[in-house]
Amino acid sequence: MEDPIRRHPTRAEQLDIVATAIADLARPGDGVLDLGCGTGYLGHLLRQRRGDLRYVGVDRKGESLAAAAANLAPWGDAARLVEGDLDAIAAIAGLEGPWRAIVTVLTFHDLDDQAKARTIGWAARHLAPGGVFLLYDRIRLTEPALFPLQQSLWARLERIHGEGMRTAADFAAYEHDLGTDNRPATLADYAAWFAAAGLAFQPLHLHGNIAVMAGAV
Numbered sequence: 001m002e003d004p005i006r007r008h009p010t011r012a013e014q015l016d017i018v019a020t021a022i023a024d025l026a027r028p029g030d031g032v033l034d035l036g037c038g039t040g041y042l043g044h045l046l047r048q049r050r051g052d053l054r055y056v057g058v059d060r061k062g063e064s065l066a067a068a069a070a071n072l073a074p075w076g077d078a079a080r081l082v083e084g085d086l087d088a089i090a091a092i093a094g095l096e097g098p099w100r101a102i103v104t105v106l107t108f109h110d111l112d113d114q115a116k117a118r119t120i121g122w123a124a125r126h127l128a129p130g131g132v133f134l135l136y137d138r139i140r141l142t143e144p145a146l147f148p149l150q151q152s153l154w155a156r157l158e159r160i161h162g163e164g165m166r167t168a169a170d171f172a173a174y175e176h177d178l179g180t181d182n183r184p185a186t187l188a189d190y191a192a193w194f195a196a197a198g199l200a201f202q203p204l205h206l207h208g209n210i211a212v213m214a215g216a217v
């Protein structure tokens with residue numbers, strides 16, 4: 001399966017970190033819940049590392065779930081796909097768990113801040129003992145004086161990989177691009193929401209404005 005989001009040079013490494021962390025932690029038969037699974041690329045990576053787990057992917061887009069069903073066919077009955085809206089995760093049936101790992105990749109920037117905090121709280125309540133919550137997403141930049149450094153990171157990635165990421169000409173343009181389908185939260189917001197949910201918080205990998213964050217009860 002090809003990565004559906006190829007124009008993103010740091011993604012391969014960060015996805016590898018997420019999939020490897022889950023593969024190292026999980027015991028045979030453990031369940032992994034993927035919030036905003038899209039076409040199932042993380043499930044595909046997990047299956048390459050650990051064929052003995054159970055995987056459930058949730059997304060609100062039926063067509064993505066149909067593609068995920070085809071992509072994850074090698075999982076057989078060990079993979080299940082659920083259509084549902086993370087704006088109201090508690091109302092989605094079939095996600096009871098408890099889960100060894102709850103993971104979400106490049107999806108939280110689509111949720112408003114209340115839904116982000118609510119979903120983190122829900123995840124904390126549905127982890128198995130020793131389980132982890134892994135949140136991989138863009139984080140919000142707030143310091144105009146430091147924006148040239150982020151631009152330097154983007155330019156460096158483009159030089160190395162021959163393709164770039166979502167970028168902006170200046171901080172005003174960056175802020176202008178924020179909106180209902182692009183509302184990343186700051187690292188400080190995430191730290192506070194994890195703490196409010198009773199989760200220990202630690203960034204696992206940070207590259208400019210893209211973070212892999214981990215929480216555990």
Ligand SMILES: C[S@@+](CC[C@H](N)C(=O)[O-])C[C@H]1O[C@@H](n2cnc3c(N)ncnc32)[C@H](O)[C@@H]1O
Nearest residue numbers: 036037038041059060061085086087105107110
């Ligand atoms: C950028 S894609 C990432 C997909 C996948 N995690 C990946 O990395 O390949 C974001 C996904 O989140 C889903 N999504 C966004 N908001 C959602 C919501 N409120 N409820 C459920 N799914 C949502 C979208 O439908 C989309 O499939």
